[in-house]
Amino acid sequence: MTTTTQQHIHAADTGTTGQDPIIRISSLQKYYGAFHALKNINLDVRKGERIVVCGPSGSGKSTIIRCINRIEQFESGSIVVDGISLGESMRNVNAVRAEVGMVFQQFNLFPHLTVLQNCMLAPMRVRGTSKKDAEIIAMKYLERVRIPEQANKYPAQLSGGQQQRVAIARALCMTPKIMLFDEPTSALDPEMVKEVLDTMISLAQEGMTMLCVTHEMGFARQVADRVIFMDTGEIIEMAKPQEFFSQPKNERTRNFLGQILNH
């Protein structure tokens, strides 16, 4: 009962009624041993929607997006991505992963491959794209993140900001329908945050469906359709940015915003 009610509220919030969501998370439960990491999460994401997830560390915000492509297992509930249901076979998991790009806090570029090879690997090995075509695709997206001149360098030769842009390009080479960002700017030196955020903003402007775990509230204000605040494994508040920042309803949201906006 609660589930249905919550979904209705979310739908009403964003005017998604009547449209099939590209991601539907229902009654998701996740435990790490005895620790209840995600408590009955329900979330619908529309195609083209940009969602920012924030919250204190350990609140489960990264865990949610890691469940969407099954980098993290979950105990019960269901996640349906673009009509493909997760939690059944590995075949489905691979189908979802090919549709969903992910960018990590620590970049996770492959150190033994050049920037270009990092971008070519998945199209060649997962999609069976020819080497020549994979290179064309890779260069296209490296240009897209404004870093084509670094194509033949190794990740260790790039700055953090450049590495993260390569990571974005690498994900885009699989032409994903959805992009997940797991604190993409948290490991960056301050002067490099902007170049990565700019790349993400332009991606958002092109209509990419995005779920982004971040504490960059400026980014949330500028591009998010909805901002979600999580704490102790629950979605505490979910609203459009102007509403979320000007009149947060929940006490915990107000405390959190007070802490991160006043420093």
Added chain:
Amino acid sequence: MSYKFDFGVLLPYWPQLLHACLLTLWLAATAVICGFIIGIITVVARRSGLMFLRAIALTYIEIIRNTPFLVQVFFIFFGLPTVGISFTPWTAAFLALSLNCGAFSAEIIRGGVDAIPRGQFEAGAALGLKPLQVFRYIILKPALRVIYPALSGQFVLALLTTSIVSSISAEELTSTAQLLDSDLFRSFEIYIVATLLYFALSTIFSFIFKGIDRVFFSYPIK
């Protein structure tokens, strides 16, 4: 100390010694290549989702690592014929060395794989690569780089271990030296020469491994 060295008596036998050196190098090289492949397969099996594969891999590693090499050689050469599986000394030597090298390599390579950050596996999976592809294209090379000094040390050790298979008279350097000794009774000279030849062989081996290191593992890291 009135011993008079006479290396001259060995001179006529140098083609035999050279031949023995080449055979030793050949035996060691094939066994190392084979052992390396066995090692990688064993590491994959140990990480497999299938319990029986993990059990086989672990049993193999533990048996080889906890028994003397000489006994392994005897088991293959003298033991197995009892159940109708017999080999020439050379094949038995090759099998014993490969299996031995494989088990020790597996443990070393596993250490390298364990040293790779979880994020690398996750990034591969997130791109849609299957677990074996992640291992093959993303994990293996950086893992080998981490443990390369230990692995090449193990391979040089495999070269020196070939001397033990002289006990089943495979025609490698040590058994050739033993044969010459029984003809010439010049143990001191013969084993000085054998020692120098082994030293030269392992230097060649190390040199090759340094070359491989330069070619494959020279990418920059932080």
